Amino acid sequence: MCALPTPWEPLRRVAVTGGTHGNELGGxxxxxxxxxxxxxxxxxxxxxxxxxxxxxxTAVCRRYVDQDLNRTFTNTFLTSKAAPDDPYEVxxxxxxxxQLGPKGSDQAFDFILDLHNTTANMGTSFxxxxxxxxxxxxxxxxxxxxxxxxxxxxxxxxxxxxQAPGETNGLPSVxxxxxxxxxxxxxxxxxxxxxFSRMRALVASTLDFIELxxxxxxxxxxxxxxxxxxDSVDFPRTEDGHLAGTVHPQLQDRDFEPLLPGAPIFKLFNxxxxxxxxxxxxxxxxxxxAAYYEKSVAFLKSRKLxxxxxxxxxxxxxxxxxx
Amino acid sequence: xxxxxxxxxxxKKVAIFGGTHGNELTGxxxxKHWLTNGAEIQRTGLEVKPFITNPRAVEKCTxxxxxxxxxxxxxxxxxxxxxxxxxxxxxxAQEINHLFGPKNSExGYDIIFDLHNTTSNMGCTLILEDSRNDFLIQMFHYIKTSLAPxxxxxxxxxxxxxxxxxxxxxxxxxxxxxxxxxxxxxxxxxxLDQMRKMIKHALDFIxxxxxxxxxxxxxIEVYKIIEKVDYPRNESGEIEAVIHPNLQDQxxxxxxxxxxxxxxxxxxxxxxxxxxxxxxxxxxxAAYYEKKEAFAKxxxxxxxxxxxxxxxx
Numbered sequence: 363m364c365a366l367p368t369p370w371e372p373l374r375r376v377a378v379t380g381g382t383h384g385n386e387l388g389g390x391x392x393x394x395x396x397x398x399x400x401x402x403x404x405x406x407x408x409x410x411x412x413x414x415x416x417x418x419x420t421a422v423c424r425r426y427v428d429q430d431l432n433r434t435f436t437n438t439f440l441t442s443k444a445a446p447d448d449p450y451e452v453x454x455x456x457x458x459x460x461q462l463g464p465k466g467s468d469q470a471f472d473f474i475l476d477l478h479n480t481t482a483n484m485g486t487s488f489x490x491x492x493x494x495x496x497x498x499x500x501x502x503x504x505x506x507x508x509x510x511x512x513x514x515x516x517x518x519x520x521x522x523x524x525q526a527p528g529e530t531n532g533l534p535s536v537x538x539x540x541x542x543x544x545x546x547x548x549x550x551x552x553x554x555x556x557x558f559s560r561m562r563a564l565v566a567s568t569l570d571f572i573e574l575x576x577x578x579x580x581x582x583x584x585x586x587x588x589x590x591x592x593d594s595v596d597f598p599r600t601e602d603g604h605l606a607g608t609v610h611p612q613l614q615d616r617d618f619e620p621l622l623p624g625a626p627i628f629k630l631f632n633x634x635x636x637x638x639x640x641x642x643x644x645x646x647x648x649x650x651x652a653a654y655y656e657k658s659v660a661f662l663k664s665r666k667l668x669x670x671x672x673x674x675x676x677x678x679x680x681x682x683x684x685x
Numbered sequence: 686x687x688x689x690x691x692x693x694x695x696x697k698k699v700a701i702f703g704g705t706h707g708n709e710l711t712g713x714x715x716x717k718h719w720l721t722n723g724a725e726i727q728r729t730g731l732e733v734k735p736f737i738t739n740p741r742a743v744e745k746c747t748x749x750x751x752x753x754x755x756x757x758x759x760x761x762x763x764x765x766x767x768x769x770x771x772x773x774x775x776x777x778a779q780e781i782n783h784l785f786g787p788k789n790s791e792x793g794y795d796i797i798f799d800l801h802n803t804t805s806n807m808g809c810t811l812i813l814e815d816s817r818n819d820f821l822i823q824m825f826h827y828i829k830t831s832l833a834p835x836x837x838x839x840x841x842x843x844x845x846x847x848x849x850x851x852x853x854x855x856x857x858x859x860x861x862x863x864x865x866x867x868x869x870x871x872x873x874x875x876x877l878d879q880m881r882k883m884i885k886h887a888l889d890f891i892x893x894x895x896x897x898x899x900x901x902x903x904x905i906e907v908y909k910i911i912e913k914v915d916y917p918r919n920e921s922g923e924i925e926a927v928i929h930p931n932l933q934d935q936x937x938x939x940x941x942x943x944x945x946x947x948x949x950x951x952x953x954x955x956x957x958x959x960x961x962x963x964x965x966x967x968x969x970x971a972a973y974y975e976k977k978e979a980f981a982k983x984x985x986x987x988x989x990x991x992x993x994x995x996x997x998x
Contacts, residue, residue, distance in 0.1 A: 394923065395950050423974075424747075481868040549804040549868030551971030555927045555948055605714060608872040629874045631718040652870035655746070 368501045368674060369539070372576035373472035376410040377462055378403065378565055380477045382432050382533050383653070384419025385550040388561045389477030402562075405569050407576040415458065415476070415533060418450055423551050425653050426451055432476075436531045440465060463536045471537040473502075475568055477561060480546035481652045483615040486560065487520045489542040491530045496523060496588075497672060503541045505581045505674045509571040510564060520618055521588045522647060522664065547615075550652055580676035589618065589645050589664035596658040598628045598636055606630055609650045609660055621646050621663075628660070689994035690902070691819055694795075695895045699733045700785055701726065701884065702799040705755050705852050706972065707742025708869040711880050712800025712862075726884065728892040738781055738799075738852055741773060746870050748972055749774055755799075759850035763788060778852070786855035797856035798887060800880060803865035804971045806934040809837040809879050812861025813907065814854065816843045821858055822990035824890050826903045831886040835879065838937055840966060840983070841909040847981075860887070866934075869971055899994040908937065908964050908983035915977040917947055917955065925949055928969045928979060936968050940982075947979070 378396070380389025396403055396412035403410040414420060416431045428449035439452050440459045462471045478489075488507045490500045497504075504521070511519045522544075534540025543564060548557050575581075598606040607630035613621065620643045621627070628636035638644075644663040648654060701719070703712030719726050719735040726733045737743055739754050751772035762775050763782050786793040803810075809832060811825050829837040840863070842848050853859035864880045867873050894900070917926040926947035932940065939962050940946070946965075947955040957963070963982040967973060 391924075391927075391950070399951075481871050547868070549866075549871075549971050551869060551974065552804050552969055553924075553927050554933060554969070555930045556933065558927060604717065605872065608714075608874050608877065611874045611878075614873060614875065631714065631877075632722070650871055650873065652868050655870065 368498055369472065369575075370677065372407055372677060373572050374408045375471040376408055376473045376475075376569070376572060377413055377471050377537070378410050378475045378477065379413045379415045379533055381417070381420040382415040382476055383425045383430075383478065384416050384421070385423050385425055386477075386479040386548075387551065387553040388479045388545060388548065388557055390414070390420050391553055391558060392477060392562055392565065402566065403569065405573040405576075407573055410475075410565075410569055413458075413461075416451065416454060418454075425550070428452075431455060432533055433531045435459070435465060435533055435535055436529055437465075458533065459536055465536045472539065473572065474534045474537040474540035475565065476533045476540065476542045477565075478542055478544045479548040479550075479557065480544055480648065481549055482546050482617055482648045482650060484544060484546045484617045484647060485518060485520065486564070487522055487544040487647075489522045489524060489544055491524050491526055491532050491535055491542075493526055493528075493530060496669060500539075501672055501674055502539045502575075504586065504669075504671045506541065506568060506571050508581070508584060508586065508671070509574075510567050513567050520647075521586065523588050523590045525590070575674070576677070578676045581674040583671060583673040585668050585670050587666055588669050589647060589666055591647070592644065592663040592665055594654075594657075594659040594662050595627070595646075597655070597660045598630060607632075607634075607636065610635060613646065613649060613661070615649070617647050617649050618645055620644075689899045690991040691993045692996035693820055693894075693993055695730075695995045695997045696795045696891045697732060698794045699731060699796045699888070699891065700794050700798070700856070701733065701735045702738045702797060702852060703735065704737040704739050704743040705799055706748045706753075706801060707739050707744070708746050708748055709800075709802035709867075710870065710872040711802050711864060711867065711877050713737065713743050714872055715800060715877065715880060715884070725881075726888060728888050730895055731888070731891060733888065734794075736785075739774065739777060741777075748869070751775075754778060755852050756849050758782070758788065758852055758854050760788065762850075781852065782855050788855040794856045796858040796860060796891065797853040798860045798862055798884060799851065799853040800884075801861065801863045802867045802869075802876065803863055803967065804868055805865050805936050805967050805969060807838065807863060807865045807936045807966060809835060809883055810861075810863040810865075810966075811837065811839050811883070812863060813839055813841045814843060814848065814851070814859055814861075816841055816907075816909070816986075816988055818858070819990040819993050821860065822905055822988055823900045823903060823993050824858075824860070824887060826905050826990070827890040827900070828883060828886045829905065831889070832882060835882075837883070838966075839905055839907040841907045841986070841988075844910050847910050847913065894993070894995055895997070897995055897997070899992060900990075901992045902990060904987050904989045907986050907988050908966060909986050910966075910981050910983050911963070912982045913978045914946070914980055914982060916974070916979045917949065924974070926953075926955060929954065932965065932968055932980070934968070936966050937964055939963075940965050
């Protein structure tokens, strides 16, 4: 997998995807709105395309029909020969790959912003999927996050780095650059006005950033804290695999706060506590996310580290405005 | 010889239902836990049976398979001829009616507690179906007093057209227990603890009642449903406005005619309207989008109960 260079041409082909999980309603309602009123997504040098990524799941307000769409963008699924009994999401991933990719090629879209909600108390988070190193693959996306944070310095935005074991499999990985915007807490099947309007404002600022870049703005190097996802911790279970307890009240809603060895992480139904038995402090995220029960994940552990993001150089040629 | 106004038969058979909606997890896991370790819910002289009402929906972690189990316990559905063509939940309702009812007979269970969660910020809520039931008003008064200072609200759904045929309605004394906010498919420890306490106090009340304790006359504040309000929708039925941030999470708080209730996707504020103050509940409940209910309006009332005691003493 070759490292993708930072863009040296204006970004023209940008997509904003919602409903990748059909019950995460922020993106669903935003995309539906933009499909009727796309003006909001237009900028002088480009227009972003709104896409409802998983229409069948959205129609029944479920995460997916056959399998998680946001894990289906692997080479194997994308290049397999289409068959009539393929899982719905495999067919859909191949369609999206046609429209926004092909993944890894020069024809792929320049940027995908993929909109998500979580039941976890993660506020506003950005998730970057990387195969090995963050840079230069994620330079553009990291500068985007920085720009968004500087627009709202009073709010806390968190950056999560997910290192895919092997190849990337999320929707943003189809384009040359991409990122997931994850906002919570919001229950599945619920649309909260506060989350909806903040998500909408973040999309607008994202397009403003791309416009600034397209006009030849340079962005200097900077240091930033990121949370690098390590591994997951499952719920306590009985011998036959059923839940024996749930996330402890002292861990619930404490995403991004340090978890020390010996701190309680689960409360069993019989009243006992289960303590964290790792040997170093970790930063838990996606604590008690509804969709992760079936993935055997009660929370993900992450390590907090400071990364140095290289400068994003200005485009040398003056950009031509979109016709 | 007692001074008690109303003597009632002692309570013998109690059931605790979980999983009537398969993705409302607190009831599911409390019942599953009590099925393997029921010590906590046992009281001398009382049969307390925990039961999963919609196992197929629980298995798929979804609200229902074919239709909402908690809306089909009317006599028409319960009396239909059993057939493979009936929706799963109607067939299941007939089985449950056979095990715990039949509805409207003397053989049914005395009390059924039906455990639910909501995505709305309703805290601990008890649901009453009959405004003139002294026994349940006394029980609710006892639970509310025992839970204090943790708030406990009482929702009265005794309304000619808005009341619905609940799973628990096959018992003589049906009790709805609703705790939120909790997302569908999530199990929160704090919510579990609250629901557990509600059941504990309810069972303590029944035990005390059976032991001959007299409960003096009491009064409780209840919120009675008067109307359901849908989301504003366009011609194709799509939602055009969402619950306004000022109303979000404000269940049980007074709402006045000029107060915002919705905000449209293009930023327009829509006020409550009308001419009286109401108390909103089930504000932004996920499962009610398809039932066309953004919130329900209630009015505050006081219900009184006469003193009660068990006729056995």
